[in-house]
Amino acid sequence: MATGAPANAETVSGTVGTAKSPSRLGPLTDLVIERIRVSDDVAASKFGTGSPIEDSVREAQVLEQVRNQAEAAGVNPDTAVAFFQDQITASKIVQKGLFARWTAHPEEAPTTRPDLGPIREQLDQLTTALLQELKDTEELRERPIACMVQLALATGSGAVRERLDTLHREALRTATQSVCRSSEPTGRR
Numbered sequence: 001m002a003t004g005a006p007a008n009a010e011t012v013s014g015t016v017g018t019a020k021s022p023s024r025l026g027p028l029t030d031l032v033i034e035r036i037r038v039s040d041d042v043a044a045s046k047f048g049t050g051s052p053i054e055d056s057v058r059e060a061q062v063l064e065q066v067r068n069q070a071e072a073a074g075v076n077p078d079t080a081v082a083f084f085q086d087q088i089t090a091s092k093i094v095q096k097g098l099f100a101r102w103t104a105h106p107e108e109a110p111t112t113r114p115d116l117g118p119i120r121e122q123l124d125q126l127t128t129a130l131l132q133e134l135k136d137t138e139e140l141r142e143r144p145i146a147c148m149v150q151l152a153l154a155t156g157s158g159a160v161r162e163r164l165d166t167l168h169r170e171a172l173r174t175a176t177q178s179v180c181r182s183s184e185p186t187g188r189r
């Protein structure tokens, strides 16, 4: 691209990159990655305590908060809830993976146990930020092909930049599977 082009230049494909992120979905996927990273802390807070990974009461609270805040922010509540169900599933993938890793290799297990309370407050703050990004990317996410291109760019560069391992990449795939509105069936994957 010619030098001196505006950082937010519209490209031929109708998609926009910024100087900071190669994709318009970068800010959204960065928040998704941040939430996935917080799952490491959630796992550390539970490992060895007998607390189950899955807490259906908390999940219901998270999804209720999502539904209420989505309505207030002008985001389709069903879309928002589906997206956050994926975030929760991704968190459980990470927690289960880390529990298995730490059980098999106790020397890799965390040596401190963070409090779950402040971690959940962090997750609540991420909920608000993620909903705002869902709102800000609404138009792009309605365009399946442009969205898939931008999503691949954003997740690919985010995974490399954040040096995500196989477990966290799997979580990222799960957490972003409903970002783009699905078009006609894509056939084989």
Ligand SMILES: O=C(O)C(=O)C[C@]1(C(=O)O)C=C[C@@H](O)C=C1
Pocket (backbone or CB within 6 Å): 042, 053, 054, 055, 056, 058, 059, 062, 087, 088, 089, 091, 092, 120, 123
């Ligand atoms: O808050 C927890 O205990 C978590 O494990 C986090 C989380 C979430 O992603 O919000 C994930 C799994 C639980 O079932 C409930 C909530």
